[in-house]
Amino acid sequence: MEEAVGAIFSQGQRSIKIPVPVYIRASASIAGTKEGQGPFGDQFDVVGKDDRFGCETWEEAESTLQKEALALAIGKSGISKEEIRYLLAGDLLGQSIASTFGLGSFQIPLVGMYGACSTCGLAISMATVMIAGGMAEHAACVTSSHFASAEKEFRYPLGYGNQRPLSASWTVTGSGAFILSSVKSENDRAMIDGLTIGKIVDFGLKDSMNMGACMAPAACDTIYQHLTDFGRSPSDYDRIITGDLGSVGQKALWDMMREKGMDISKVHMDCGMEIYDRSQDAHAGGSGCGCCAVVLSAYILKQLEEGKWKRVLFVPTGALLSKTSFNEGQSIPGIAHGVELVSCK
């Protein structure tokens, strides 16, 4: 019998301490016009001139985001497409069609992932598992979202001109791609040191115009579990970064963490709250599979790369609903996957 290796914690814990180094060799971000006008506008690799990206449909536009992001990231990595053993990808659309039609032409074996807006964390986690477990030398992760395709998928087609409450978030048009490798290089953006795969957390909330509140309990669960498993406190991290809780969800998360005896307010950042300026009228903030992905590539990894931050817990958050489940009166559970990133400096 093989003994379980060091990656396993004891029962009740659920994090993975990565047993061998896994590096983020390169990444790329591509974003839409509104995102381009926001605070990270000049840090994205590409900003579209319009949100159709030369396509006939919003879904094709989103596929194009994935294709361009991955092509850019591969180009930067110095690793050939043929050397990338697996591609882990997903998006918010039914049956993940943005990934299907965006990534088919790369002809890399595809592991399709679904974790709603947390998919970026899940894809990076599973790519890390594959590399750390010796199943791949290099792997790529891609996720995306598009404001117009998401509105059509989850709420109303844009033509309806529906109004949105202030608790609603704005789905980010963008895609981030990441090339992970077991091989150290001169230019690695960061290392992955730990993973905490999330559970479904359902507080029974049902308001799809307030997804931050739906996801906050899941973020709390994963962050608390991560800190407990590793025996750390919030101050051990330069930042604890959620995906897209927005302003309403952030408040709920801080309160829930305080109830567990942990104050994360000094180190917490939410990608959704940072991606738009207040003047951009995005209400609670940005959301979507693309939100944390483009912020990770354009901003978070930059801080780690430059050594400004040493250790970050990146926690993409997902709201688990579909148009059907919502219309049938189901709740909106949340899930959040934690990836611990450390600077190579």
Next chain:
Amino acid sequence: MEEAVGAIFSQGQRSIKIPVPVYIRASASIAGTKEGQGPFGDQFDVVGKDDRFGCETWEEAESTLQKEALALAIGKSGISKEEIRYLLAGDLLGQSIASTFGLGSFQIPLVGMYGACSTCGLAISMATVMIAGGMAEHAACVTSSHFASAEKEFRYPLGYGNQRPLSASWTVTGSGAFILSSVKSENDRAMIDGLTIGKIVDFGLKDSMNMGACMAPAACDTIYQHLTDFGRSPSDYDRIITGDLGSVGQKALWDMMREKGMDISKVHMDCGMEIYDRSQDAHAGGSGCGCCAVVLSAYILKQLEEGKWKRVLFVPTGALLSKTSFNEGQSIPGIAHGVELVSCK
């Protein structure tokens, strides 16, 4: 620098030879009424009295299938719910809601997977990767489909009474759950020896009433890659088993394999062609995430368990489309993930 371990083949190959034994400790299957009347009817663990399984909606019924299948499989495994480190699951519905609402109550960290009808193979593959890589001791995999929820999701609500051509398949109502472990027991159903993660293969076909033809090229690609990577011929396997090609897809697969110089006709079996009797008027055969999952649990693993078969290549096949992609005139690419199963006898 860590060297890549034995799981890696050289470039151009893409299979994984599992470096440490991973066992299928237990499994369970639950199926609908039509499936219960078919050839495997008395081999499923549970057959529903009606296809609503006591629920108000088809989607909830499908969630119930997953919940019951997983509870049964855990019960048989002798492993407690708390010891199961990860749950890998998915289904065909938009945003995988059958899994969300079926599995939340187990409170096991969830890796959401999407591979259309190939998801069962993908989930088992990634659970195997996690266990073989030392990231988990025990993991569970669940997939499902439901005829009525799938018709609503992809084609027409049942009330429309639409007619179906003979090339159409019938989505299986059922769910299969599998408990995988690194720990050998007296009652393991089979061992997992190799994996071949599939690529997206797009021949440009667009007929959602002939998904067997859409998926056959992907099945061919994965089977050919698997046999080539491992240096084997079809006769080295007691069976090469596709998920849901149906009669039309089978013919296409055999022809394509012959063009590559391999005749699999003597060992090929398709779960979709076996799950219904010809008298049941299911046209090309069964399909869906649940089809190969229930056949694997009820029939394939039984043959391996009893030593009647020594080595099987299990290749669930998926058609990558959504209602939106279909209506927008996109093609229907296929994907197939190969899992090599060997008898413990």
